[in-house]
Amino acid sequence: MNPARRVAFDVLRAVDSSDAYANLLLPQELSRAGLTPADAALATELTYGTLRRRGTYDAIIEHAAGRSVDAIDPPVLDALRLGVHQLLSTRVASHAAVNESVELVRRSAPGAAGFANAVLRRVARDNPGDWLQRVADAARSDDERLGLRYAHPVWVIRAFRRALAAEGRADELEELLAADNVSPAVTMTALPGIAEIPPQAARTPYSPIGFRLGGGDPEPVVRAAGGRIRVQDEGSQLAALALTRAAPVRAGERWLDLCAAPGGKTAVLAAEALSGGAELEANEISSARARLVRTSVAGIPLNVPVSEEDGRERAARGRYDRILVDAPCTGLGALRRRPEARWRKSPADVPDLAALQQELLEAAIDALLPGGLVAYVTCSPHLAETAAVVGDVLRRREDVEELDARAAVRSASRVDLDLPERSDGTGRAQLWPHRHGTDAMSISLLRKR
Secondary structure, eight states: OOHHHHHHHHHHHHHHHHOOOHHHHHHHHHHHHTOOHHHHHHHHHHHHHHHHTHHHHHHHHHHHHTSOGGGSOHHHHHHHHHHHHHHHHSOOOHHHHHHHHHHHHHHHOGGGHHHHHHHHHHHHTSOHHHHHHHHHHTOSSHHHHHHHHHTOOHHHHHHHHHHHHTTTOGGGHHHHHHHHTSOOOOOEEEOTTTOOOOTTSEEOSSOTTEEEOSSSOSHHHHHHTTTSEEEOOHHHHHHHHHHHTSSOOOTTOEEEESSOTTOHHHHHHHHHHHHHTOEEEEEOSOHHHHHHHHHHHTTSSSOOOEEOSOHHHHGGGOOEEEEEEEOOOOOGGGTTTOTTHHHHOOTTHHHHHHHHHHHHHHHHHHHEEEEEEEEEEESOOOTTTTHHHHHHHHHHOSSEEEEOHHHHHHHHSSSOOOOOOOTTOOOOEEOOHHHHSSOOOEEEEEEEO
């Protein structure tokens, strides 16, 4: 068996059975397997491609198998998904896709090998367009057809439509859905004041500290720079810079990164604090993730204590001039990087997350000194996690006012960004994969009166 398929299958199983994150697990599995660059590239495409289009492939499998995917054993189903992806979305020869997928089933569930062989040979008889048309014809609504075409759950499509409509851009929905299915370019950060962008690198369009390499593995560059150059989405860079550059930094300011893991924004804040003579503290409730934050700031010559507490309680133990609340969220803005998130989350997750987000934001406001700033950031454009959270806080409190985050992001950017006025009249800045090439990062700025 081609080792690339074995690695892809093992990652798919871990994502399905253990809630693993493919973007964290796959690099470990590639290293452990010692794959050639060509096989590593194949394993990456098979893993991410299968995860990304899982909903569409499940509809096709149900049609070809004549039964619900819920009635298929999970290891068999993952092997079928992997096989269907090869048959319909890659140039892998049909016989190789079928035979090696059946072999995966034979190793996991020997009694189901004949069933898997029949299903995959049925899929192989028709072309991708025929299959998409077949499952689309069985859809119960226009949104379901759109979901099958672009491999997004219907509830996510509707949330995206509402978020775009708040900017008067609902007509961009299909462009956004298509962008979610394209692997993002690797974007790097040169931490401001302590690292330089390599002269041969291509600058990112917006972030003044961002760049892209010509290709290849960025890890050697990161290691050689001692962590002062790192991989980070341009939207995350702009979110951190919106807080640090919204107003001039005064020496002696105290800053807090309240929900810091995995630490990319913390590192940018630390570099900016070092340049401005400020102090930075960080907090992350998970011990394992707190270790990631400590590693992230290890190369910066600034002492950044990292606590491990519930952010709602941690904020009460100090008074700060600037606080970043990079709140836990659905992650719908990072589906390019974490394709499994679209199938893992559900509408039922949103209310509890929104309640937590609001409590974290209120705790941060309570911890601000007069005139202090808080940046409320989510890697989600869902209005219940963004506009609604900030709006509820502003309606209940008279000690805080909203600033124009769009102006702050534009000020931090190298060039102007397309950030339209919002129908709700707020100053929230919303970045988009299809429009800006970033994760769909939401940024709001509030000031303590």
